[in-house]
Amino acid sequence: MHQYVRADDVHPPLDSPEYKSTGLRHPTQAPIVVPQRLTEVTGPLLHGTIGPNDHDLTRQHAGEPQGQRIVVTGRVLDSDGRPVPDTLVEVWQANAAGRYAHVNDTWAAPLDPNFTGGGRVLTNSLGEYSFTTIKPGAYPWGNHHNAWRPAHIHFSLFGQAFTQRLVTQMYFPDDPLFAFDPIYRSAPEKARERMVSAFDMDATQPAWALAFRWDIVLRGRDQTPFEEPHA
Amino acid sequence: MPELTPSQTVGPYLRIGLDWADGPDVVPSGGVTIGGTVYDGAGAPITDAMVETWQADPQGRFPHPLSGGTDFRGFGRSCTDGTGRWEVHTLLPGALPGEAPHLDVSVFARGLLDRVVTRIYLPEPGDDPVLAAVPQERRHTLIAERVSETEYRFDIHLQGAQETVFFDF
Ligand SMILES: [Fe+2]
Numbered sequence: 001m002h003q004y005v006r007a008d009d010v011h012p013p014l015d016s017p018e019y020k021s022t023g024l025r026h027p028t029q030a031p032i033v034v035p036q037r038l039t040e041v042t043g044p045l046l047h048g049t050i051g052p053n054d055h056d057l058t059r060q061h062a063g064e065p066q067g068q069r070i071v072v073t074g075r076v077l078d079s080d081g082r083p084v085p086d087t088l089v090e091v092w093q094a095n096a097a098g099r100y101a102h103v104n105d106t107w108a109a110p111l112d113p114n115f116t117g118g119g120r121v122l123t124n125s126l127g128e129y130s131f132t133t134i135k136p137g138a139y140p141w142g143n144h145h146n147a148w149r150p151a152h153i154h155f156s157l158f159g160q161a162f163t164q165r166l167v168t169q170m171y172f173p174d175d176p177l178f179a180f181d182p183i184y185r186s187a188p189e190k191a192r193e194r195m196v197s198a199f200d201m202d203a204t205q206p207a208w209a210l211a212f213r214w215d216i217v218l219r220g221r222d223q224t225p226f227e228e229p230h231a
Numbered sequence: 232m233p234e235l236t237p238s239q240t241v242g243p244y245l246r247i248g249l250d251w252a253d254g255p256d257v258v259p260s261g262g263v264t265i266g267g268t269v270y271d272g273a274g275a276p277i278t279d280a281m282v283e284t285w286q287a288d289p290q291g292r293f294p295h296p297l298s299g300g301t302d303f304r305g306f307g308r309s310c311t312d313g314t315g316r317w318e319v320h321t322l323l324p325g326a327l328p329g330e331a332p333h334l335d336v337s338v339f340a341r342g343l344l345d346r347v348v349t350r351i352y353l354p355e356p357g358d359d360p361v362l363a364a365v366p367q368e369r370r371h372t373l374i375a376e377r378v379s380e381t382e383y384r385f386d387i388h389l390q391g392a393q394e395t396v397f398f399d400f
Contacts, residue, residue: 079234
């Protein structure tokens with residue numbers, strides 16, 4: 001059975017004290033390292049659940065949402081450089097004012113009756129995805145005094161195996177809030193910029209939308225066989 | 232070669248993007264309910280978590296090219312409710328070659344910067360190489376409790392004295 005590469009030194013530590021909610025939610029026992037078997041190298045290949053406006057978050061209501069219209073585009077790859085075709089990409093985000101259309105988000109920014117903020121697309125045969133939305137605003141949160149999240153879009157990816165599953169966030173270039181955000185900074189320093197999209201002039205749509213490009217890289221296949229750790 | 236993208240938390244508003252009406256319905260009707268409560272280290276239920284399951288059908292087949300064909304969806308997704316409860320409606324998995332019947336589980340939540348992964352086994356699982364890697368005194372955290380013919384309970388403790396065993400596959 002082939003194995004997917006380990007993701008050491010890529011993901012944030014679950015115990016990240018500067019992000020306070022990790023305090024009671026991170027396991028204190030180390031995870032048990034075991035080889036991948038059939039359940040882990042297979043995974044859900046979900047198709048046929050995409051609605052007509054799921055790829056365009058600006059067209060899900062009677063009117064246009066407020067804000068800067070953008071196209072977000074990129075590829076889903078594995079760490080061998082292989083594109084991941086036909087895989088589900090789910091996104092969710094705040095509106096242009098930084099408010100989520102969620103009952104628990106009650107901060108003093110306006111809701112937008114024309115924006116829900118959820119979308120989904122499948123990658124094409126080259127692993128490419130694209131969706132249209134508005135640029136989300138930054139928003140305050142209760143982690144510490146005057147805490148603000150940099151603008152971001154939440155992404156959920158499946159790949160082709162249980163092992164490749166990933167939920168992450170895409171950020172926008174040069175955000176001055178990066179320096180103060182414990183969630184962005186929870187990732188190892190060398191890996192943080194992989195979460196930041198690039199402005200893409202070529203993908204802009206004249207007189208319509210700006211564009212940002214972001215590739216997502218999932219675990220690829222390992223070249224070395226797994227050895228069971230000796231007890 | 233491209234470098235791996237780091238994980239980030241789903242945050243508190245995950246339902247906007249991830250809540251599916253049929254998420255819990257691995258099968259649309261019949262079958263069994265497998266569910267429970269997700270708890271934090273203080274024993275409080277977590278109401279903004281999501282539990283996903285991935286499993287074989289009763290004949291041990293996955294809907295995936297590496298396995299025999301099956302129409303079974305195999306995948307379940309449940310956002311926890313106001314009491315921290317999750318549940319999926321499914322068929323009991325069959326055994327795999329060399330492995331006891333099980334479901335793979337991912338847990339996501341606000342405050343979890345990466346998913347945590349565990350397995351659900353059925354009562355009296357028998358020999359299994361993944362269970363065998365777990366210290367005897369913690370194995371019980373991986374075994375669902377049979378409530379009735381059609382209901383199994385599996386609570387998830389992210390932290391604390393009853394902490395669920397998590398795996399790094
Ligand atoms: Fe967010």
